[in-house]
Amino acid sequence: MIRFISLVVLFAAGLAVAFAPLPAPSIAPQARTLRIDARQFAYSPSELKVNLGDTVTVQLVSTDVVHGLYVDGYDVSVEADPGQTATLTFVADRSGSFRFRCNVTCGAMHPFMIGKITVEKNDLLFRSVGLATLAVIGVFPLSSLLVERKDRALAK
Amino acid sequence: MNRIELTRNLFIKSALKNRHPQLAVFIVMLAGYVFAILAGLIGTPVGSHNFSIVFVWIAWWAILILVAVPFFGRGWCAVCPIPLPGEWLQRGAVLHPLDKKPKWLNLRWPRALRNIWLQNIAFLLLALFSSVLLTTPTITAIVLAAMLFTAIGLSMVFERRAFCRYLCPVGGFIGLYSQTAPLELRIKDKQTCVTCDGKPCYNGASTSLSANSGYGCPWDVFPGGLTRNTYCGLCMECLRTCPHDNIAVNLRPFSADLAKPSARLDEAFKAFIMLGSAMIYAGVLLGPWGALKDAAFYVGTSAWIIYAAVFLGIIFIILPGLFSLALFLAHRPSLKACLGRSRGVGRGTGLRTFAMFSASLIPLGLMFWVAFSLSFVLTNAAYILVSLSDPLGLGWNLFGTADVAWRPIFTSLLAPAQTLALVGGLIWSARMAQKAADESKISAIPVMAYCFAATVVMLWLLL
Numbered sequence: 053m054i055r056f057i058s059l060v061v062l063f064a065a066g067l068a069v070a071f072a073p074l075p076a077p078s079i080a081p082q083a084r085t086l087r088i089d090a091r092q093f094a095y096s097p098s099e100l101k102v103n104l105g106d107t108v109t110v111q112l113v114s115t116d117v118v119h120g121l122y123v124d125g126y127d128v129s130v131e132a133d134p135g136q137t138a139t140l141t142f143v144a145d146r147s148g149s150f151r152f153r154c155n156v157t158c159g160a161m162h163p164f165m166i167g168k169i170t171v172e173k174n175d176l177l178f179r180s181v182g183l184a185t186l187a188v189i190g191v192f193p194l195s196s197l198l199v200e201r202k203d204r205a206l207a208k
Numbered sequence: 209m210n211r212i213e214l215t216r217n218l219f220i221k222s223a224l225k226n227r228h229p230q231l232a233v234f235i236v237m238l239a240g241y242v243f244a245i246l247a248g249l250i251g252t253p254v255g256s257h258n259f260s261i262v263f264v265w266i267a268w269w270a271i272l273i274l275v276a277v278p279f280f281g282r283g284w285c286a287v288c289p290i291p292l293p294g295e296w297l298q299r300g301a302v303l304h305p306l307d308k309k310p311k312w313l314n315l316r317w318p319r320a321l322r323n324i325w326l327q328n329i330a331f332l333l334l335a336l337f338s339s340v341l342l343t344t345p346t347i348t349a350i351v352l353a354a355m356l357f358t359a360i361g362l363s364m365v366f367e368r369r370a371f372c373r374y375l376c377p378v379g380g381f382i383g384l385y386s387q388t389a390p391l392e393l394r395i396k397d398k399q400t401c402v403t404c405d406g407k408p409c410y411n412g413a414s415t416s417l418s419a420n421s422g423y424g425c426p427w428d429v430f431p432g433g434l435t436r437n438t439y440c441g442l443c444m445e446c447l448r449t450c451p452h453d454n455i456a457v458n459l460r461p462f463s464a465d466l467a468k469p470s471a472r473l474d475e476a477f478k479a480f481i482m483l484g485s486a487m488i489y490a491g492v493l494l495g496p497w498g499a500l501k502d503a504a505f506y507v508g509t510s511a512w513i514i515y516a517a518v519f520l521g522i523i524f525i526i527l528p529g530l531f532s533l534a535l536f537l538a539h540r541p542s543l544k545a546c547l548g549r550s551r552g553v554g555r556g557t558g559l560r561t562f563a564m565f566s567a568s569l570i571p572l573g574l575m576f577w578v579a580f581s582l583s584f585v586l587t588n589a590a591y592i593l594v595s596l597s598d599p600l601g602l603g604w605n606l607f608g609t610a611d612v613a614w615r616p617i618f619t620s621l622l623a624p625a626q627t628l629a630l631v632g633g634l635i636w637s638a639r640m641a642q643k644a645a646d647e648s649k650i651s652a653i654p655v656m657a658y659c660f661a662a663t664v665v666m667l668w669l670l671l
């Protein structure tokens with residue numbers, strides 16, 4: 053019984069870790085301009101950080117062939133010709149980490165030309181690590197419950 | 209023990225027993241395979257618009273790792289075209305066995321190589337060049353053709369499917385992970401096999417008079433002794449040959465084979481190779497680090513040599529080293545005492561324990577690959593439609609889908625799905641570790657901590 057209860061408690065904790073809303077950040081949103089150089093097959097800088105609510109302007113500068121920049125989760129994109137600067141402006145209104153990737157075929161490793169923008173915090177990573185922790189703990193009551201059930205089945 | 213025999217259903221049974229349905233699939237697969245080779249050689253050099261890359265590394269890979277292996281185990285091997293031409297030549301027949309067999313060398317495979325080390329090496333060779341392989345149509349074509357011709361060559365020299373059993377770089381990990389699948393082919397009754405005359409399931413039954421004519425197990429397995437899925441290619445030959453109707457295809461609980469894991473070092477290292485490469489790929493291919501991608505792609509540069517050394521170091525030293533450390537800790541009396549386990553030396557030490565416990569990493573490794581592949585596949589699925597209409601990248605538009613714009617699909621579901629896969633894999637592996645620890649009377653905590661740490665690294669790399 054205790055095991056069953058602890059499993060239920062762990063499960064509830066898991067739900068909380070997965071879905072509990074986080075307190076809204078206190079930093080006031082601002083406008084930011086970020087310059088990103090694109091080359092085959094990398095961006096620099098390739099890891100960006102902004103705050104929730106910021107108005108982000110990306111200046112994409114390509115130093116070799118035509119490259120693009122598509123932001124996962126925001127579904128916005130821009131393309132830059134070599135030597136030209138292209139700009140993309142969007143409001144970072146969803147928190148979390150998002151990959152951005154080239155959306156113009158630019159050579160062999162094009163599908164892996166990837167950068168990462170973190171809006172506020174990488175919530176999902178923290179939540180996932182929390183879930184993984186609960187999961188490992190949960191294996192203990194789970195196993196003894198399973199063993200018990202098996203023993204009972206054998207006894208019958 | 210909670211099995212459901214699928215072959216009890218007469219429709220399923222005759223569909224599996226009859227050679228024609230399988231042959232039909234074989235022919236489609238072989239045609240696709242040959243077309244992939246041709247497309248790689250004559251089509252556009254742009255990988256994401258070439259049938260060879262898109263259909264092998266996106267479409268086939270997605271089906272293999274997300275569906276075929278987790279649910280059907282070696283199901284792919286049942287329809288794989290690679291060994292077919294060689295097998296047909298070796299048999300001198302496409303369907304039923306002939307009374308007169310062609311005279312090839314038909315040698316036994318050398319005893320010293322009867323393990324999966326060659327498969328491990330073949331996989332690692334491809335893995336070290338994977339950035340080029342995954343993105344360059346000609347290289348993919350050359351590798352596909354090389355596998356086809358190596359398989360043919362080996363069929364001429366050695367008996368049965370030597371390529372599948374001992375060399376195929378794909379077959380190695382399919383076999384490893386097939387142990388987790390809820391599907392198996394087994395005998396129904398041991399005693400029937402013991403008294404069975406001539407063991408046609410292994411030796412073949414080639415009299416064209418017999419209703420049960422068929423070949424001896426192409427995978428060099430004696431079905432009567434099957435306890436794990438690893439080396440049974442689900443070719444259904446024994447279902448055809450067994451005169452006593454003693455072969456069954458069963459539904460069963462997931463990872464049933466891992467209850468009694470093998471203690472083989474080659475298989476243990478396969479588990480580390482797969483776990484490690486999933487993590488390395490996640491970092492190199494899906495991470496934001498350009499220098500890493502350069503190192504992996506520009507084969508032969510000094511950066512690549514360092515990359516290769518680190519790759520091998522992680523797989524052969526760091527991951528197994530930390531695992532040994534975890535096992536060492538698990539044997540400490542203090543840890544066992546604090547868990548209230550019986551004192552005394554745990555059963556089995558050294559390499560045997562190492563190999564046995566590494567089996568608990570199998571579910572985790574599979575789920576690492578699922579999580580990694582989800583991202584890769586969902587991001588690039590749009591290319592499948594494009595490539596369907598324009599397989600060679602020559603500007604065709606066969607089905608009107610050549611101009612579909614590239615866009616990742618299900619982006620908002622991707623990360624939660626990856627979390628679920630990884631946490632699910634962690635629970636599964638932790639449970640396996642616990643069972644194994646109970647049997648060996650050592651503590652499960654260090655191995656569980658190892659799985660947890662690996663999962664956290666993978667989460668960090670992917671999310």
Ligand code: SF4
Binds near residue numbers: 288290376377
């Ligand atoms: S082992 Fe390799 S070549 Fe053989 S059937 Fe399986 S995937 Fe195909």
Ligand code: SF4
Binds near residue numbers: 431432449
């Ligand atoms: S032919 Fe059938 S009964 Fe005979 S050994 Fe093989 S599986 Fe068993």
Ligand code: SF4
Binds near residue numbers: 424428430431444447
């Ligand atoms: S003959 Fe039977 S045991 Fe051998 S590989 Fe085929 S299905 Fe598996």
Ligand SMILES: [Cu+2]
Binds near residue numbers: 154155156157162
């Ligand atoms: Cu690009």
